[in-house]
Amino acid sequence: MALIFILAESALELVPKEVANHPSVAKYAEKLGKKPTEILLDRSYHHEAMKRLSCPEKRGRPDIAHITLLEVLGTPLNREALLQTYVHTIDDRVIKVNPAVRLPRNFERFKGLIEQLYAAGRVPKSGEALLSIERLNLKELKEKVNPSKVIAFSTVGKPKTLSDVCSEIAEEENPAVIVGGFPHGHFRESTLKIADEVIRVDKEALEAWVIASRIIYQYELATGLPEKRLWQARL
């Protein structure tokens, strides 16, 4: 029994070919000693180039996956290996995250690691994979992990408290929760379609890392984990 956490449509991708030659991208890549198409698109540095892209408001924010992953992987639930974490990206890749991975806390190093991952398909190159990436859309990911129930969190969903949601999914064998990994806008239709329920838990949109941390904590509460761990012998 484990919770499946999916950060969906994440604003994480390599620089697309159509802006690879833009000065703001080319100069930045050169400084890193990489080809433009080997580095992550990042609005903080490629703002001008991004104006040429479609849906720019949903793209180029690798910090969202970084901070959300640090939140999620640091939880007691993950330390108990009761959490399976996936990052689905806006261009339909899926990164499978080993619960044991220790991601760089430094953002630039995190980006370097993800760039390595794109280049090699997995990190590290040999031995047990800590991160692996493949072309997969959300529907295919769902077929692969085969969750007993899928809940997506969105301000367009029907209102329900997180406490009620988590009491319900705590009864499930392997429920999946979907949180948006993009800064603005809404899920695509195709994402909403794979969810059994679309729920909103607040009157405003919450950042991915805020909603992710409370979903996992509330799920822990519903399954009695905090109490159980507290009274275990100290490590």
Next chain:
Amino acid sequence: MALIFILAESALELVPKEVANHPSVAKYAEKLGKKPTEILLDRSYHHEAMKRLSCPEKRGRPDIAHITLLEVLGTPLNREALLQTYVHTIDDRVIKVNPAVRLPRNFERFKGLIEQLYAAGRVPKSGEALLSIERLNLKELKEKVNPSKVIAFSTVGKPKTLSDVCSEIAEEENPAVIVGGFPHGHFRESTLKIADEVIRVDKEALEAWVIASRIIYQYELATGLPEKRLWQARL
């Protein structure tokens, strides 16, 4: 009635004079076009230089304050202006954080902003302060904000569930919670002394951003905020 959140002994400081001339620091500062003593100490870049410092294991991790502040400032509690946030640093400065501040999501820009703050004492230079900094130790901060109760979270504390802690402090007029803003080790004696209770809520040490997010969410639960906001008219 508001919750006071204090990130204490945070691993956030300008490069100290004794390592300002170390090559790893001097080169990095030059690249930024700043003096070494005007930039933040950051283990990711100044690891070698830090070997010369006392207590290096508790220093040079500005990412901890960054990620924790993003978590904390994005909560519904903060959006309701029911949260007062302070970052106390290892060298006894206190940064007062305006609930309305929108911090840079990009780590390098966050560091740039904090460096401006150290230089000017406040950000922005005129108008309402979004961040301000002064020399203050934790005891002085406590006298200033005058909390009705102070709870510090530490693995050396007495075991209690977060749910019990928050039910208790929800009854208080202006309770303060203290979370460590450093990567390893424990609070100083002087920090523990200002707390009415020292509590551990898990068998292992949790990262600052993980414990911070669950304290605030659990406090929201104890005060009925999630339910209240959910059923308010949508903005």
